[in-house]
Amino acid sequence: MAPPPRPCASAWAANSKPPICDLADLSNVERCAEFLLVEDAPIDTLVLNAGLQYSGAAEPLWSAQGFELTIAVNHLAHQALLQRLLPLLLRGSAPRLVVTASQVHDPSNGGGAVGPPAGVGDLAGLRQGPGAPMLDGSGIFNAEKAYKDSKLCNLLMAREVGRRLREQGTPLQVFAWSPGLVIPRSKGGFFRYSRRRNPVAQTLFALVARDLLRLTETPSRAGALLAGLATASPPEATGFHYWSNRVLGPGRLRFEASTPSAEACSGTLARQLWSLSAQQLGLTPEQGFAQLSHASC
Numbered sequence: 001m002a003p004p005p006r007p008c009a010s011a012w013a014a015n016s017k018p019p020i021c022d023l024a025d026l027s028n029v030e031r032c033a034e035f036l037l038v039e040d041a042p043i044d045t046l047v048l049n050a051g052l053q054y055s056g057a058a059e060p061l062w063s064a065q066g067f068e069l070t071i072a073v074n075h076l077a078h079q080a081l082l083q084r085l086l087p088l089l090l091r092g093s094a095p096r097l098v099v100t101a102s103q104v105h106d107p108s109n110g111g112g113a114v115g116p117p118a119g120v121g122d123l124a125g126l127r128q129g130p131g132a133p134m135l136d137g138s139g140i141f142n143a144e145k146a147y148k149d150s151k152l153c154n155l156l157m158a159r160e161v162g163r164r165l166r167e168q169g170t171p172l173q174v175f176a177w178s179p180g181l182v183i184p185r186s187k188g189g190f191f192r193y194s195r196r197r198n199p200v201a202q203t204l205f206a207l208v209a210r211d212l213l214r215l216t217e218t219p220s221r222a223g224a225l226l227a228g229l230a231t232a233s234p235p236e237a238t239g240f241h242y243w244s245n246r247v248l249g250p251g252r253l254r255f256e257a258s259t260p261s262a263e264a265c266s267g268t269l270a271r272q273l274w275s276l277s278a279q280q281l282g283l284t285p286e287q288g289f290a291q292l293s294h295a296s297c
């Protein structure tokens with residue numbers, strides 16, 4: 001039986017309009033964070049779920065600050081939100097962080113083994129900052145790899161924030177998770193950009209993966225998995241956990257605790273990514289941690 005949802009700790013949503021946040025523009029992300037900090041309502045669960053990919057594009061797109069768009073939206077904006085909102089999250093009644101990653105972060109598995117593998121090298125591209133097409137410093141852009149790299153970053157970031165909080169004695173439940181392949185029947189959804197570029201290939205891909213081989217998850221069940229991670233009370237300890245919706249066979253998926261790729265388990269890489277990202281965001285790596293309040297709401 002599913003555990004009961006946790007009660008909402010704050011009355012914030014009752015009276016306020018939710019802020020709109022364009023993750024492709026860090027000044028917009030900062031305005032959104034500032035709005036929430038001024039509201040000063042504790043956050044029970046912070047869900048970092050937004051993401052995009054534009055596989056098939058030959059040229060990179062750029063965020064308002066000049067970062068490659070996939071990394072800007074899927075990773076950098078999320079670390080900015082996370083660092084800025086940590087003080088509110090740590091004041092939640094039973095705080096939890098949920099980060100949506102993907103199985104494609106893992107070159108040894110499923111979709112991650114198809115096409116160019118994820119791999120951020122020594123993060124030379126992040127060190128370079130705006131104008132770098134790829135995180136690993138390569139000058140040759142590959143949209144599919146940029147997406148895989150961004151999902152690897154999601155896992156590394158989730159692991160690192162869990163480690164930092166544990167070290168300073170304020171442990172948090174941190175879930176990174178993978179929904180599996182989700183191809184909606186609508187015109188929208190995750191593959192909308194790729195569909196515009198290559199409608200025939202995308203239609204065929206959907207037909208084979210979703211309808212013939214039945215390897216996909218439905219959008220509603222993927223949403224339910226996310227809602228479960230965000231609101232249910234699983235018997236998990238504080239710290240980092242990774243859950244993945246694994247394909248067992250046609251029409252058979254199992255959502256279970258999993259082990260991320262070897263690169264996603266590197267503590268050294270997680271620390272480097274956190275520090276370099278903070279630097280690019282104009283934050284210190286400690287920002288958000290220093291102002292933590294231990295008071296519960």
Ligand SMILES: NC(=O)c1ccc[n+]([C@@H]2O[C@H](COP(=O)([O-])OP(=O)(O)OC[C@H]3O[C@@H](n4cnc5c(N)ncnc54)[C@H](OP(=O)(O)O)[C@@H]3O)[C@@H](O)[C@H]2O)c1
Pocket residue numbers: 021022023024025049050051052073100101102103178179180181182183188189190191
């Ligand atoms: N679909 C899959 O097969 C799959 C597989 C593994 C992991 N994932 C992950 O699941 C998460 C959700 O994806 P989805 O499948 O639900 O795709 P989706 O239907 O395209 O939803 C993506 C969400 O991200 C938001 N978003 C994109 N760019 C944004 C920006 N600049 N600022 C603010 N919000 C932005 C979108 O907002 P708008 O609608 O307003 O653009 C949308 O709400 C992503 O992190 C993705 O990487 C998806």
